[in-house]
Amino acid sequence: xxxxGGFPTPGPDGGQQGIGGGPAGGFRRGxxxxxxxxxxxxxxxxxxVEPGGAVALHSTERPYGGYFDEVxxxxxxxxxxxxxxxxxxxxxxxRGELTYFVAREHLLTIVQALRDDDALRFExxxxxxxxxxxxxxxxxxxxxxxxxHVVYHLTSMTxxxxxxxxxxxxxxxxxxxxxxGIYPTADWHERETYDMFGIVFDGHPALTRILxxxxxxxFPQRKDYPLGGVPVEYHDATIPPPDTRRAYR
Amino acid sequence: MTTTQDPYxxxxxxxxxxxxxxxxxxxxxxxxxxxxxxxxxxxxxMGPQHPSTHGVLRLILDLEGETVTKAxxxxxxxxxxxxxxxxxxxxxxxxTFVTRMDYLAPLFNEAGYCMAVEKxxxxxIPQRAATIRVLVMEINRIASHLxxxxxxxxxxxxxxxxxxxxxxxxxxxxxxxxxxxxxxxHAYIRxxxxxxxxxxxxxxxxxxxxxxxxxxxxxxxxLLTGQPIWQRRLKDVGYLDVTGCVALGxxxxxxxxxxxxxxxxxxxxxxxxxxxxFEVPTADTSxxxxxxxxxxxxxxxxxxxxxxxxxxxxxxxxxxxDKKVAWPAQLSLGADGMGNSLEHVQHxxxxxxxxxxxxFKLVTEGFRVPAGQVYVPVESPRGELGYHxxxxxxxxxxxxxxxxxxxxxxxxxxxxxxxxxxxDVIAAIASIDPVMGGVDR
Numbered sequence: 085x086x087x088x089g090g091f092p093t094p095g096p097d098g099g100q101q102g103i104g105g106g107p108a109g110g111f112r113r114g115x116x117x118x119x120x121x122x123x124x125x126x127x128x129x130x131x132x133v134e135p136g137g138a139v140a141l142h143s144t145e146r147p148y149g150g151y152f153d154e155v156x157x158x159x160x161x162x163x164x165x166x167x168x169x170x171x172x173x174x175x176x177x178x179r180g181e182l183t184y185f186v187a188r189e190h191l192l193t194i195v196q197a198l199r200d201d202d203a204l205r206f207e208x209x210x211x212x213x214x215x216x217x218x219x220x221x222x223x224x225x226x227x228x229x230x231x232x233h234v235v236y237h238l239t240s241m242t243x244x245x246x247x248x249x250x251x252x253x254x255x256x257x258x259x260x261x262x263x264x265g266i267y268p269t270a271d272w273h274e275r276e277t278y279d280m281f282g283i284v285f286d287g288h289p290a291l292t293r294i295l296x297x298x299x300x301x302x303f304p305q306r307k308d309y310p311l312g313g314v315p316v317e318y319h320d321a322t323i324p325p326p327d328t329r330r331a332y333r
Numbered sequence: 334m335t336t337t338q339d340p341y342x343x344x345x346x347x348x349x350x351x352x353x354x355x356x357x358x359x360x361x362x363x364x365x366x367x368x369x370x371x372x373x374x375x376x377x378x379m380g381p382q383h384p385s386t387h388g389v390l391r392l393i394l395d396l397e398g399e400t401v402t403k404a405x406x407x408x409x410x411x412x413x414x415x416x417x418x419x420x421x422x423x424x425x426x427x428x429t430f431v432t433r434m435d436y437l438a439p440l441f442n443e444a445g446y447c448m449a450v451e452k453x454x455x456x457x458i459p460q461r462a463a464t465i466r467v468l469v470m471e472i473n474r475i476a477s478h479l480x481x482x483x484x485x486x487x488x489x490x491x492x493x494x495x496x497x498x499x500x501x502x503x504x505x506x507x508x509x510x511x512x513x514x515x516x517x518x519h520a521y522i523r524x525x526x527x528x529x530x531x532x533x534x535x536x537x538x539x540x541x542x543x544x545x546x547x548x549x550x551x552x553x554x555x556l557l558t559g560q561p562i563w564q565r566r567l568k569d570v571g572y573l574d575v576t577g578c579v580a581l582g583x584x585x586x587x588x589x590x591x592x593x594x595x596x597x598x599x600x601x602x603x604x605x606x607x608x609x610x611f612e613v614p615t616a617d618t619s620x621x622x623x624x625x626x627x628x629x630x631x632x633x634x635x636x637x638x639x640x641x642x643x644x645x646x647x648x649x650x651x652x653x654x655d656k657k658v659a660w661p662a663q664l665s666l667g668a669d670g671m672g673n674s675l676e677h678v679q680h681x682x683x684x685x686x687x688x689x690x691x692x693f694k695l696v697t698e699g700f701r702v703p704a705g706q707v708y709v710p711v712e713s714p715r716g717e718l719g720y721h722x723x724x725x726x727x728x729x730x731x732x733x734x735x736x737x738x739x740x741x742x743x744x745x746x747x748x749x750x751x752x753x754x755x756x757d758v759i760a761a762i763a764s765i766d767p768v769m770g771g772v773d774r
Contacts, residue, residue, distance in 0.1 A: 178705050179452055207579050210710065211719050211736035235721060237708050237736070241579070241593075244600050248708065269582025272744050295409040295773055305417050305732075326421040 143174035158203035212273035214281035218307035262287035280305035388769035411773035423699025435771030443522035462526035476505035477714035485763030526652035571761030585716025590623030597712035621764035
């Protein structure tokens with residue numbers, strides 16, 4: 085699981101345990117990204133990963149706590165042990181939220197079960213959107229890296245539960261099955277995600293751009309799509325556009 | 334056919350579907366002459382600039398006579414790329430962007446965004462900040478419902494509803510201006526708490542407003558609720574039941590008017606909403622009339638919450654104590670307007686080098702937020718406003734996605750209006766109450 089995109093999150097104990105690989109090279113500490121300079125203002129408790137650092141993403145071990153175990157058990161019951169093992173690549177519990185990383189071949193099976201099973205009943209698809217986890221480390225994008233994630237937020241109105249599904253695809257093969265057949269509300273969400281990230285939802289009845297003009301080139305919310313902007317003169321100084329300003333990452 | 338030809342110029346052409354006319358106005362008889370035979374299928378483009386589309390919204394309606402057979406919605410005319418822009422600003426600056434999305438509910442955007450950032454940071458805000466957030470959000474909810482009522486009334490020809498609605502909304506905005514400094518786009522709620530405490534006199538102003546508003550809201554019942562025209566324009570119009578709502582992801586007053594008391598303030602309480610005494614108004618008509626009644630009742634409930642929030646205001650900080658997060662803006666009112674307080678400026682410029690460094694670092698660079706992602710929903714006047722915020726551990730958001738209720742609810746247009754009369758499309762969209770700034774972001 086070392087290359088399916090995403091950022092590592094602190095392990096169950098809140099520390100860096102579970103990020104794996106140790107803090108060699110890829111990590112940076114302190115609120116302001118500087119160490120050994122006598123920076124008294126830095127917040128030392130934060131650990132972040134440098135772009136390009138070799139990072140293994142961890143999976144939360146059971147028990148997950150709360151209703152997460154109940155949901156997972158019900159899901160396994162419904163789809164079967166084998167399908168679950170094949171479909172759910174890893175499970176992450178972070179900040180009280182449960183995320184299933186789902187293989188796209190099994191997405192429809194999993195979602196159908198989540199909606200229809202009596203013990204699950206995720207009737208409402210609250211949100212569907214994309215995240216581009218393109219590595220900002222260098223100009224070359226490693227081909228074949230599943231940088232585009234589709235993130236689904238499902239809500240069970242019966243049990244008052246929320247879970248998140250994530251499907252990762254590559255920019256070269258950005259195909260994900262459409263959920264419009266299961267949740268009609270996915271229609272515009274998927275059109276927006278296509279519009280902004282170029283993720284193609286197979287089976288969508290009319291996957292066209294929704295916010296950008298029909299003849300627009302490129303997918304604006306991908307990380308390799310520039311923000312744009314022009315320098316602005318103000319009080320004899322020139323202010324560069326936001327994406328070319330000095331960055332404090 | 335040359336490319337320079339105006340495709341929308343008046344004229345007619347033969348197609349496999351029969352003769353197709355393109356008209357942009359003029360006299361009906363002159364365009365068609367005596368040719369008005371066969372089926373009358375009319376495709377009418379309505380908007381994006383149209384006084385009855387509730388914003389910059391374009392409708393493409395297929396009509397047979399006055400019956401709508403197909404309603405298609407085109408959006409995107411107000412797309413400003415706010416989600417992308419937040420990725421190039423630090424976490425605190427994000428507040429000033431998201432507040433401009435759903436511009437009738439700016440404080441809900443700020444609260445949702447800030448609660449997401451706080452969840453990522455793992456911090457709790459002070460009690461007073463939470464109470465004031467509830468207070469300003471509920472004032473904002475009333476202002477938003479009043480605009481929904483006012484513009485909806487205007488679209489249906491009830492112009493007094495419009496003038497009165499904006500009059501009462503002005504009272505709400507005056508309050509918000511007194512509290513936050515701005516009528517709209519406040520940037521008042523910040524990650525970690527609030528930009529500043531309530532100014533002196535604000536509590537008294539809110540109490541006075543609380544005595545005025547119930548009378549004013551009662552006037553709407555006198556003006557509209559019992560009025561036969563208003564009733565007949567709304568009853569049985571824009572029908573959408575619970576099944577349809579959930580399938581289409583519809584939340585907020587539309588869902589509650591279909592009978593499901595789904596209000597995130599009750600079912601997933603945040604900011605201490607579980608400690609307030611208020612009801613979730615519902616209706617069982619599933620139509621525009623029910624939505625009108627639900628919104629009217631919700632304003633009354635919001636008044637109750639505001640009164641309770643005022644009663645429980647205890648002195649205390651309105652920002653987390655952690656100086657690594659709290660924006661060093663000790664604001665005060667000077668001769669030249671609101672700005673950093675003189676004491677603070679003197680302290681950092683002449684007193685403490687470390688404070689100056691800290692101020693500079695935090696203002697220019699911002700704070701870092703541990704990597705991870707959260708989804709935080711709040712109940713905005715239009716339904717579930719969800720913030721999906723992703724951090725890579727840096728000083729800027731990696732991704733901010735807003736699940737805007739207007740965007741999702743607008744999908745119901747076709748389900749609500751196909752098969753109805755064209756005049757009812759207007760009533761149906763008005764009852765959805767979409768805010769295009771939120772739809773297009």
